[in-house]
Amino acid sequence: MGQGKAERSPLEPPDGVDLVLEFVNTHADAGGRVERFGDAGALARWLSENDFPVEDEQVTPADAAAARELRDALVTLLLAHSRDETLDAGAVRLAEGHVRQVATRHPLVPVIRADGASLLPQQTGVPGVFGSVLATVTLLAQSGAWTRLKACRNQPCHFGFFDRTRNGSAVYCGSACGSQVSMRAYRQRKKAQAG
Template sequence: MAVETRDTGALVVDFVSTRAGAHAHEQFTDPAGTADWFTSAGLIPVGTPVSEADVWTVRELRDALSALLAAHLHPAKDTDTAPATAAIERIAAVHPLMPRLTPTGMVLVGTQSGMAGGIGTLLAHVATVAANPREWVRFKTCGNHTCHLGFRDNTRNGSGLYCGPGCAAQVNMRAYRKRNAAEPTGPAAQVNMRAYRKRNAAEPTGPAAQVNMRAYRKRNAAESAAESTDSA
């Protein structure tokens, strides 16, 4: 099966977005659900048999791919992606691909039929995106730990961390609450805060207060100079 079923990048994003999270439920729970997703993605014909072993293979591939895309969130960090890479390579070894010339150019195709062919075609989509390093690093999973959705980072400098503004707002709100929780609370803290505000309110402000403060500092400086002269 050739990689001509749908937009390659969109398929990769959709595949890693099948994990359970705040915005989605696990889609690969059984053979029927897995067959439905692969059929709707155009990877296998309707009625293709799917086994429990196929479900486990698909989930392992999805989780490994998700780990690689999560590492793209912080490329400067030394994230250990070796286990994820090894899992993908192990699955690819039993779902071989081959190049095929088409009227629009060369594409990768799976060499098998049935569900094995569908998994191979999916791997061909991944390989097509990963073949362009500058494009590959823009594919990520959401940095909001309750989300996990995949997305393509469309920011100019490739610094996007979240699948959308909703997840960004959730992360910022959690950070704000965490900072507030770290501040002292209780009766003693309230008394101290009231005393602090009272002192601030009692201190004069405005231009006149600034003039008085400058005069005060000038007198102190003159007195200090006089004391130094007397001591000498």
């Protein structure tokens, strides 16, 4: 046997998953998470916390709005991975179209090396961050891991997570969300029986 890179288990998140999840898990929810892209200052703080070298004065309200739009489109695609029954095909097509538009505004450059290849954003600043997220999504898709990134089907949550189940069947970010959905369904059945 040759000495090469150790094979990674398909149940282990590959490189880049953290970046995508950090980006998509910036929305507010009923569980207490706050909007991380609410304005230019909030986006600048998120960029700093995630080691993106962008000066505060370079971040604009338009950048925050663009970050929210890209994030929301990606969450829709992750909900599609979770087979969310409340999601219609039109919403998925709109999200795919939006991501495609963002990709045309933030082009990537292939960097070819003897030991592999990667995609790097052509731009710097906030546009470079969007390019980095899209480059990572592309590499995850090529590796087969993209569909294991999902958004929790629990309506108030929609937290992004990496599905570590062997058969790729997880649809909730954790047991608490699964329990909430089960309890809501139980209450609805009881209410319907009583009515």
